[in-house]
Amino acid sequence: MKNNRKLLSRRDFLKIAASVPAAYLANGLASGLKKQKDSQQPGVIILVFDALSAENMSLYGYPLQTMPNLERFAENATVYHQHYSAGTYTIPGTASLLSGLYPWSHRALALGAGGVSDEHAEHQLFALFKETHASIGYSQNKYSDNLLYQFDEYLDTHIPSGAFDYENRIFHDLPMFRNDGRVAFSSFDDNIIRTGEGFDASLFFGPMLRFMNLALQTRNNRKFRGQYPDGLPDAAEQFLLSDLVDGAIEKLGELQEPSLSYFHFHPPHHPYRPTAKYAGKLFSVFAPLEKPVHPLSSDKRTYVNMRRNRQAYDEYLLSWDEETGRLFDFLRSSGLMDNNYVIVTSDHGEMFERGEIGHFTRLMYSPLIHIPLLISRPGQSRREDVFSPTSSTDILPSLSQEIFNSVPSWVDGKALPSMGGEPDPDRSIYTIDAKKNSAFAPLSEFSMALTRQNTRLIYYQHPGYSQFEYYDLEEDPEEMSDIYSLQPAMALQMQEEMLQKLDEVNRHYRK
C-alpha cells in the first residue's frame, strides 16, 4: 500500500532529470525558430528623452532652436504636434508609454518602485513582442528602470541603468539582486544609503558613503570642468553625454533583427548640466512670459530664478541634441531606419513658470504635459505632420496595429494617425498626477487635465484645494486666462465627462 503511493521511482526521477536540459534546449530552440520565422517583421527602437518638453523645442514653436538634430530627424518622420503625456513625472508617464494604459488603470502612481498593478503586469510592450521580437530594455532613470525590473521576464536583455555612466555606485543594480531589483532599490538606494536631502537608514555606513560619493563627484566635476563647467550630468550616478550616446550606439549596433529596443535616457532631466560649448550662451536671449505664482506651487520661485533654470535647461537641450545627432546619424548609416520604427518621445515635460521648476509639482500646464512624438516608419523618406491630439497611451496600440494588425482589448489608447489610426480632432486626452494617492484606493487626491478641441479643463483635487480651471488653448496658448468662472458650455460638458470618467475608474477600487 505504502509503495503504491510512491509517485516516482528513482529510475523515473533520473529519466525526468535527464530530460530537463533537453526540454530547456528544445524550448529555446522553439522560441528561436519562432523569432526567426517572424524575422520579416520590422523592429522597433524607442528613444525616450526624460523630461523633454515640446514647449521648449523649435519644432513645436519655441523661439530658440534647441534641438536642430532632432529637427533633421523629423525630415524623415511623422511629427505629432499635439501629443500629451498621460503622467506628469517618470513613473506614471513611462508606465503609460509602455502599457498603453492611463495611470488610473496601470496604477503606477506614486514616486517609488511600485510598478504597475499585478492585473496589468503582462499588459506592456515587452510581453506583446515577446514571441516575435528580441527585446532590449535600458533606462538610465532609476525609477523607470524599476518598471523594467518588473517586466524583466519579458526582456531578453536588460541593460543595467548605470551601464553607460561614468561612475557606478548603485546597489540595486548589482547582479546578486537581479531577481529583486525593485525591492532592492527601495531598500538600498532609496533608503539605507540615500543621496540628497534626508537621513540614511544606515547610521554609520550611510554618511560615510555619502561623504565618499560627494568627494568623488567633486573630484569628477573638477576633472571635467573644461567640458562641463557646471558639473557632470547626474542621474544618481555621474555620466558624460558622449558616453551615453556611444553606449547606445554600441548596443544598437549589436541588435538582432527583429528587435524591440527601449532606451530611456536621463537627459534633459534635472540637474541641467550643459557642455562648455553651450553653457551660458543663451543668457538674455529670450525672455519668457511672466506668469502668476500658482496657489499650489510648493516652491514659489521667483521669475529670475525660473528664467535662469529655463536657460540652463535650454542649454542642456542643445548639448544633448548635439550628441543625439550622432545617434541619429548612426541609425541612418547603419540601415536601422530602413527596417525599424524609430520613435523619439518623452515621459513628461518640464516647467519653468507659476513658481515651479521641473516636474515634481501638482500643477498641470502645457510645458509639463505637451511632449514631443516623432515616429520614423521603416524607410520613411519625407516628413508628415499630424495635428490631431494624441496621447502617450497610443504608442503601444499603434505598434500593435502596425506590426500585428490588431489592437489589444485592454489598452486605453488608440492607434495613432498614420500608424493605422484615423485623426480624431474631438478626442479627449487625459493627464493624471496622483502621486500621493494609494495605488490600491480610488483616486481622491490628484491633478487631472482633460484636453479636447484645443481647450483644457484642469481639476485640482488636493487637501484644502479643490478647483477647476479652463483654458482656450487656441486664443490663449500660454494658459494665462482661466475662464472657468464664465462657465462656458464646453467647460461644463468636459467637467461632466471628467467626473463620469473618474467615477468609472474609481468604481473598481471602492469597497
Place this chain on the structure above:
Amino acid sequence: MEWIKKRLPNQQETQAVFGFLVFAIFTWSIRGFLYKLPSFLLYYDIGEILGVFCYMMAFSLFESLVLMGILLFIAGISGEWLVKGFSHKSGLVILVVGIAMIYFQNSLSSKLPTLTGLAASAAFVLFILVVFEVLLLKFESLQTMFNNILERFSVFSYFYVPLGLIGFVGVIIRNVI
C-alpha cells in the same frame, strides 16, 4: 589562541558593546523603515514591504558585525589601552560618533564640506570624547553606572541579531529562489 585572548576584551564587555552597537544601528534602521512606511503603503503589498524590511535588517546585521570587528581589531592592536575599560570606551565612541553621524548625514546633502569645516567637526567630536572619557575615568561611580547601562543593552542583541539573520534569509530567498 592564548595570545589572541590576552589581546581581546572579556566576553561580558564585548557582549555589552555589541548589544549597544546593535541597538544603535538596528533602531536607527527601523526608524528609517518606519519613516518610509507610509510611502511604501501607497504602492507595495505586504510581501514587498516585508522584503524591504528584510534587506534593512540584513544590512544592519552586516553593519553591526563589520563595526564590531573594527572595534575589536583596534582594541587588539592598541594593547592594554583599549582592552582595559573596553566597555565604556567603545560605548562612548558609539554614542558620540553615532550622534555625530546623524548630524553629519543631514548636512551632507549635495555639497562637500570644506576641509576646515571637516577638521573642525572631527576635532569637536574628539574633544567631546576626551572630555567624557576623562569624566568617566575620574568618577568611578559614573563609569560603573555607564557600564551597567551598557550591560542592559546586551539584551537587544538577543532580539536584533535573530531579526538580522531572518532578514538575511529573506534576502537570500527573494534573490535565489
